[in-house]
Amino acid sequence: MSRVDTTAVRPAPGPRPGPVHGAERGSVREAVSLTDQVVLDASRPLWITHLRPDPRRLTLAVVSIARLRERGPHGLAALRARYLTAAETEQAATLRAPRRRLEWLAGRLALKHAVSAHGRRHWGLAREPRTVEVRAVSGGLQGGRPVVDAPVEVGLTHSGDFAVAVCGPHAVGVDLEHDRPMPPTLARLLDEECDPRAPSADARRLAAMPATLRWTCKEAVLKYYGFGLRIDAGEVALTGWLPDGRFTWRPGGGLLRHAPVAETRRPAGWAGVVAGHHLALVERPPGG
Known part of the structure; x- marks a missing residue:
C-alpha cells in the first residue's frame, strides 16, 4: 500500500497509539x-x-x-x-x-x-x-x-x-451526534418509548440511555437500509440496551414495507458515548 498523504493527514505529535503513519x-x-x-x-x-x-x-x-x-x-x-x-x-x-x-x-x-x-x-x-x-x-x-x-x-x-x-x-449504518439538548417535543416522544420500571434489565437500561443516543440508534438503523430519515424514525422501536453497548430493536410496519428482510435478518446495533459524542453503529447480524 502506498503511503498516506501526510500533507493532508498529519498525526498529532506524541506517542499516543493509533494514527496512520504510512503503509505498515x-x-x-x-x-x-x-x-x-x-x-x-x-x-x-x-x-x-x-x-x-x-x-x-x-x-x-x-x-x-x-x-x-x-x-x-x-x-x-x-x-x-x-x-x-x-x-x-x-x-x-x-x-x-x-x-x-x-x-x-x-x-x-x-x-x-x-x-x-x-x-x-x-x-x-x-x-x-x-x-x-x-x-x-x-x-x-x-x-x-x-x-x-x-x-x-x-x-x-x-x-x-x-x-x-x-x-x-456488507451493509452498515453509522450515526454520530454531538452532545446537545434535544428539542423538548422530540425528547418526550423518545421517553414515551421507554419504561424505567420495565421487568427487563436491558429495557430499564434503555430508559436510562441519553435521549440523543436513542435518536442516534434510530438513525443508524435507518442508514443501514439506506433510507435515512426518509422513513419515520418511529418505525425503529428500541427495546433494550445491553451492558456491552449492544442495543436491540424491532421494525415497525412502515419500515417492513420497504425492507421486509428486517423481520428475519435484523442487523446488530451498538451504541455508546465517545468524547462527548453519541455514536451508533449497525451492521450485518453475526452469521447473517
Whole structure:
C-alpha cells in the first residue's frame, strides 16, 4: 500500500497509539473494546482502525473537520485538487455554504481513506485514497446514500468537528451526534418509548440511555437500509440496551414495507458515548 498523504493527514505529535503513519499494517490501531477503538480527537487530522473482532471486517475512519477548517481557502483548494476526482470536483463546486463544503470534503476524505485502508487490510490492494470515487444514490428512498467504486458498502456521518466513515463487505449504518439538548417535543416522544420500571434489565437500561443516543440508534438503523430519515424514525422501536453497548430493536410496519428482510435478518446495533459524542453503529447480524 502506498503511503498516506501526510500533507493532508498529519498525526498529532506524541506517542499516543493509533494514527496512520504510512503503509505498515501495524500502524493502524487494533483494540479489543469497540468503545476503545473509536477515537474522536479534533487535534488528529485522521484516525483509522479495523474494528474487532476480526470477522466483522469493518474499517472506520475519522477526519477532523476542525483541522480542515484551520487550513484556510488555499489549503482546502489543494486538498480538493489532490483527492477529488473530476466528478467529485464538479459536485464540490455546486456547494455554496462554507460549512456544507467543509463537511462534504471531510466526508469524502474519510470514505476514501476507509476504503483504501480496508482494501490494504483485507485484499492486499495498493490503492491510493485519491483514486477512490465516491458517488451518491440519486432519487428514491435511498437518495443521497454514499456508494464507492469498490466491492464494499460504506456508511457516513458528520457531527460537530468530525466526519466518520465505516467500510465493510456488507451493509452498515453509522450515526454520530454531538452532545446537545434535544428539542423538548422530540425528547418526550423518545421517553414515551421507554419504561424505567420495565421487568427487563436491558429495557430499564434503555430508559436510562441519553435521549440523543436513542435518536442516534434510530438513525443508524435507518442508514443501514439506506433510507435515512426518509422513513419515520418511529418505525425503529428500541427495546433494550445491553451492558456491552449492544442495543436491540424491532421494525415497525412502515419500515417492513420497504425492507421486509428486517423481520428475519435484523442487523446488530451498538451504541455508546465517545468524547462527548453519541455514536451508533449497525451492521450485518453475526452469521447473517
